[in-house]
Amino acid sequence: MKGKGKGYIALGITSIVWGTTWVASKIAVTKLPALQIASTRQFIGGSLLVLFFIFYKKHSLPSARQFRWLIVMAFLMFVFANGFSMWGIQYIPAGLGALIGALYPLCVVIIEAVFFKNRNMTLVTFAGLFLGIAGIGLVFHEHSFTRTNPHFILGVCLSFIAMLAWSLGTVFLSRNKVNINPYYGTGWQMLISSVVLFIIAQTTQKTIPLREVALESWGIIAYLVIFGSVGAFIAFIYSMKTLPPAIASLYAYINPLVAMVAAALLLGEKLTKNILWGALITLIGVFLVNYSIKRMNEKIILEAEL
Numbered sequence: 159m160k161g162k163g164k165g166y167i168a169l170g171i172t173s174i175v176w177g178t179t180w181v182a183s184k185i186a187v188t189k190l191p192a193l194q195i196a197s198t199r200q201f202i203g204g205s206l207l208v209l210f211f212i213f214y215k216k217h218s219l220p221s222a223r224q225f226r227w228l229i230v231m232a233f234l235m236f237v238f239a240n241g242f243s244m245w246g247i248q249y250i251p252a253g254l255g256a257l258i259g260a261l262y263p264l265c266v267v268i269i270e271a272v273f274f275k276n277r278n279m280t281l282v283t284f285a286g287l288f289l290g291i292a293g294i295g296l297v298f299h300e301h302s303f304t305r306t307n308p309h310f311i312l313g314v315c316l317s318f319i320a321m322l323a324w325s326l327g328t329v330f331l332s333r334n335k336v337n338i339n340p341y342y343g344t345g346w347q348m349l350i351s352s353v354v355l356f357i358i359a360q361t362t363q364k365t366i367p368l369r370e371v372a373l374e375s376w377g378i379i380a381y382l383v384i385f386g387s388v389g390a391f392i393a394f395i396y397s398m399k400t401l402p403p404a405i406a407s408l409y410a411y412i413n414p415l416v417a418m419v420a421a422a423l424l425l426g427e428k429l430t431k432n433i434l435w436g437a438l439i440t441l442i443g444v445f446l447v448n449y450s451i452k453r454m455n456e457k458i459i460l461e462a463e464l
Contacts, residue, residue, distance in 0.1 A: 165400030168393040173409045175390035177256065177416025179382055181424055183244055184252035186378045190366055192245040193359035198368075199379055200236055201352035203387040207345025217342055227336040228346045231327060236351030238323030241358075242316045249313025251427045253418030254301055257294065257437055258317040260414045263444050264290045265325035267451065274329075278454045286446030293440030300432045348387075407448070411441045 186195050211217040220228060247255040264287055270276035298314075336343070359365055397406045414437060422429035 162400055165397045165406070168397040169401060169406060169409060171393040172390050172397060173412035174416055175385050175393070176409065177413045178420050179386040179390075180247065180252040180256045180413075180417040181420045182378050182381050182386070184247050184255075184421065184425060186375065186382070187244065187248040189375045189378075190371065191359060191363040192248045193241055193355050193363055194365045195379065195382075196241040196244045197352045197355035197359055199382050199387070200240070200348040200355065202379070203383045204345045204348030204350075204352055206383075206388070207341060208349055211339065211342040211345065215339075215342075217339065220338060220343075220346060224336050224338050224343075225346075227334065228338075228343060229350055230330060230334075231343070232347040232350035233354070234323045234327035234330060236347050237354050237358075239320045239327060241320075241351065241355045242323065243320035246313045246316035246320060249307065249309040250317060251301065252421040252425065253414065253427055253429070253433075253437075254297060255313075255317050256414040256417035257297060257440060258314070258321050259324070260410060260441065260444055261290060261294065262321050262325045262328065263410075263448050263451075265322055266328050267447055269325055269329050278451070280450050280454065282446050282450035282453075286443045286448075286450060289443030289446065290440050291443070293436045293438070293443055296436030296439065297433055300430055300436065301428065411445060414441065 183195070186192075212219075243255060243259060246258075267279065267283065267287070271279065301310075394406075394409065397409075418427075418429055418433070418437060421427040
């Protein structure tokens with residue numbers, strides 16, 4: 159099979175696995191405290207990556223400057239983004255959590271405009287922002303069961319904090335680059351965040367001793383680490399190398415839909431026409447924002463070359 163064909167397979171794996179990790183996470187938080195799961199997952203995944211690069215690839219320890227950068231990224235991308243999204247879906251449907259996570263490109267545009275005076279926005283950008291907000295509003299309206307779930311608002315807030323942290327991490331990464339292997343750096347970020355999340359979990363939640371964790375829970379954690387953190391990430395990198403960026407990035411629009419359908423089938427989560435329409439409208443809005451920014455960047459590069 160040619161490279162492009164394998165690239166499409168890799169794209170499918172990325173979309174399905176990352177979509178189903180939301181469902182796996184939802185199942186996990188019914189059995190273990192959310193932050194304990196996030197800490198354990200990231201400690202295992204981070205340890206595997208760091209040990210591989212130190213002992214097999216012979217990488218040296220990060221410098222002081224690299225460690226400072228890694229600590230910032232660890233807090234933004236793994237403590238708040240990953241950890242709080244896990245905590246959030248303890249109180250909201252997995253599909254809704256995935257959809258909130260998909261809003262980060264809209265948030266990045268707003269952050270760039272407000273704090274960095276980036277005015278490279280067109281009517282298409284504003285249309286995308288409007289559709290994204292309108293679509294998520296429709297989904298919220300359909301999921302408005304706060305009377306029977308008093309923690310629903312808490313779950314939504316935690317999920318939005320997670321999405322905002324991912325957005326800030328994306329902006330920070332684009333403006334503060336450090337010369338370190340991205341996989342090695344990710345391993346350190348996961349390790350650092352696992353320690354922070356462990357401390358938060360021990361002080362805010364009733365944790366379960368590792369010896370008392372059921373085999374089923376370890377199986378879910380193994381799925382999140384092996385398939386979600388390692389396997390799907392490798393597939394994503396492969397798809398980025400073999401497919402056009404516009405095609406490879408489609409995973410971001412497929413993940414939430416996979417999460418919603420899988421959660422409906424496996425967990426019995428509510429999935430109505432309004433929820434599906436709201437999700438589609440939201441994802442169209444995200445697509446329009448990404449498309450408009452890409453076109454604007456291409457125009458700026460072309461003008462600079464002329």
